[in-house]
Amino acid sequence: MKRRLLLVSNSTLHGEGYLQHCQQHIRDFFGEKVTRILFIPYALHDRDAYAKTARQKFQSLGYELDSIHEAPNPVDAVRKAQGIFIGGGNTFRLLKTLYDHNLVSEIKKRVLEDGVPYMGSSAGTNVSTVSICTTNDMPIVCPPTLTAIGLVPFNINPHYLDTDPNSRHMGETREQRIMQYHEEPDTPSVLGLREGSVLLVEGNKATLLGTTNACLFIRGKPATQHEPGADFSFLLTDTN
Amino acid sequence: MKRRLLLVSNSTLHGEGYLQHCQQHIRDFFGEKVTRILFIPYALHDRDAYAKTARQKFQSLGYELDSIHEAPNPVDAVRKAQGIFIGGGNTFRLLKTLYDHNLVSEIKKRVLEDGVPYMGSSAGTNVSTVSICTTNDMPIVCPPTLTAIGLVPFNINPHYLDTDPNSRHMGETREQRIMQYHEEPDTPSVLGLREGSVLLVEGNKATLLGTTNACLFIRGKPATQHEPGADFSFLLTDTN
Ligand SMILES: [Ca+2]
Ligand SMILES: [Ca+2]
Numbered sequence: 468m469k470r471r472l473l474l475v476s477n478s479t480l481h482g483e484g485y486l487q488h489c490q491q492h493i494r495d496f497f498g499e500k501v502t503r504i505l506f507i508p509y510a511l512h513d514r515d516a517y518a519k520t521a522r523q524k525f526q527s528l529g530y531e532l533d534s535i536h537e538a539p540n541p542v543d544a545v546r547k548a549q550g551i552f553i554g555g556g557n558t559f560r561l562l563k564t565l566y567d568h569n570l571v572s573e574i575k576k577r578v579l580e581d582g583v584p585y586m587g588s589s590a591g592t593n594v595s596t597v598s599i600c601t602t603n604d605m606p607i608v609c610p611p612t613l614t615a616i617g618l619v620p621f622n623i624n625p626h627y628l629d630t631d632p633n634s635r636h637m638g639e640t641r642e643q644r645i646m647q648y649h650e651e652p653d654t655p656s657v658l659g660l661r662e663g664s665v666l667l668v669e670g671n672k673a674t675l676l677g678t679t680n681a682c683l684f685i686r687g688k689p690a691t692q693h694e695p696g697a698d699f700s701f702l703l704t705d706t707n
Numbered sequence: 708m709k710r711r712l713l714l715v716s717n718s719t720l721h722g723e724g725y726l727q728h729c730q731q732h733i734r735d736f737f738g739e740k741v742t743r744i745l746f747i748p749y750a751l752h753d754r755d756a757y758a759k760t761a762r763q764k765f766q767s768l769g770y771e772l773d774s775i776h777e778a779p780n781p782v783d784a785v786r787k788a789q790g791i792f793i794g795g796g797n798t799f800r801l802l803k804t805l806y807d808h809n810l811v812s813e814i815k816k817r818v819l820e821d822g823v824p825y826m827g828s829s830a831g832t833n834v835s836t837v838s839i840c841t842t843n844d845m846p847i848v849c850p851p852t853l854t855a856i857g858l859v860p861f862n863i864n865p866h867y868l869d870t871d872p873n874s875r876h877m878g879e880t881r882e883q884r885i886m887q888y889h890e891e892p893d894t895p896s897v898l899g900l901r902e903g904s905v906l907l908v909e910g911n912k913a914t915l916l917g918t919t920n921a922c923l924f925i926r927g928k929p930a931t932q933h934e935p936g937a938d939f940s941f942l943l944t945d946t947n
Contacts (some may be wrong), residue, residue: 479875479877480877481875481876482875483878502740512887512890536797557884557887559846560891562889573757598848600845600846600848601845602772602846603845603879605841605842605843605884605887605888606839606840606846606853606891607840607844607884607887607888607891607894608891609852613846613849614714626876626877626878628878633723635721636715636721636868636902637717637718637719637720637721637902638843638866638868639844639864644797644844644845644847646848647797647800647845647847648845650847651800651848654847659913662876662877663758666783
């Protein structure tokens with residue numbers, strides 16, 4: 468398994484610049500062999516502005532960036548990519564557009580069979596997993612299915628948020644929402660990545676990077692907290 | 708148009724009992740001709756417990772409550788209902804189950820053609836509108852479509868939440884999420900019902916009840932705030 472993934476909870480930490488908090492991880496991940504990154508901006512409406520922001524950041528890290536929305540043939544762009552980065556925004560819009568352009572199976576093939584490094588942030592992290600069932604986003608459009616690229620066999624909840632004990636708001640807490648997911652039969656584990664967390668997957672090894680703890684929900688068990696450096700490789704082989 | 712709807716943002720206000728904050732509206736709405744309410748508990752996993760909670764509350768208001776999950780034939784139960792109440796929980800689970808049991812068109816017919824009074828709370832309010840595209844819930848299951856019962860031609864966002872200026876969390880605010888919806892073409896207006904708000908629809912007249920202001924999003928226009936007593940009848944005829 469050649470799989471290499473860098474799955475980021477959030478593109479921007481409060482008070483910092485775009486992708487600033489994880490820039491050293493990005494450099495380490497794409498390394499020096501990759502010179503150009505294929506960017507997929509479908510999660511946001513203004514793709515030009517989004518590509519500009521991403522291009523500036525990646526150029527500052529030493530990488531050229533091609534945005535797929537400027538490519539004459541998106542499938543072809545994925546076939547030729549040295550590295551892929553899918554940015555955040557609305558997860559439903561992102562997944563629908565990936566299906567509209569027949570990119571889901573192509574990206575999966577490139578990453579799992581050819582070892583093309585894949586970086587995702589927020590919605591781009593959601594779509595890399597088994598399904599988008601644990602996105603925080605509004606269903607503003609309807610993708611053909613919630614099944615996603617499936618680069619890992621579990622779910623991630625990005626921007627994971629602890630329950631605020633002082634809140635008077637009565638909507639479900641994040642934990643309650645994930646618990647509701649696990650009331651459904653045969654639902655996989657959910658890794659809650661707080662802002663500042665990054666999951667690095669290399670082959671069959673998964674490691675928590677970043678500055679915040681992650682919260683793991685396994686169906687039928689109490690949630691557990693894990694510090695940066697934690698080994699999550701068991702999530703890659705678990706079928707549940 | 709015989710339509711009569713009582714659309715509640717949230718079933719429980721902080722520090723109060725189940726449906727306590729809107730109990731006088733419920734009495735006024737179902738009145739004295741209705742003696743039995745058909746309850747639809749599909750949004751929560753534990754239907755027995757949910758029906759028990761709802762039954763206690765409605766009995767205290769003078770109504771018997773039949774839960775549809777105890778009926779031998781759900782479609783038949785809707786056909787015979789004097790009044791309908793759909794409770795909150797997970798909106799995706801609720802809508803999927805309504806479709807699984809062929810209830811969407813049956814409820815629509817009963818409410819719009821026969822004038823059966825319909826009360827919804829939270830997810831039960833979402834499914835009464837044109838679609839569930841503005842739910843806050845996680846897509847824990849996949850309904851066949853996001854199109855909902857369509858008792859009104861616009862969207863509601865229940866539990867509407869103002870942006871917290873002190874938050875360091877970088878996930879989208881509620882306003883940003885609704886704005887993303889309106890980036891999509893031909894999307895209808897969204898009425899943000901804060902906790903404590905209730906929308907009463909009688910024929911072609913819609914009135915804001917309750918104790919909190921509502922926030923209205925019309926595509927391409929700035930959001931506007933509206934106090935209890937506001938007339939929202941124009942939302943019933945607007946096609947957009
Ligand atoms: Ca998002
Ligand atoms: Ca809910």
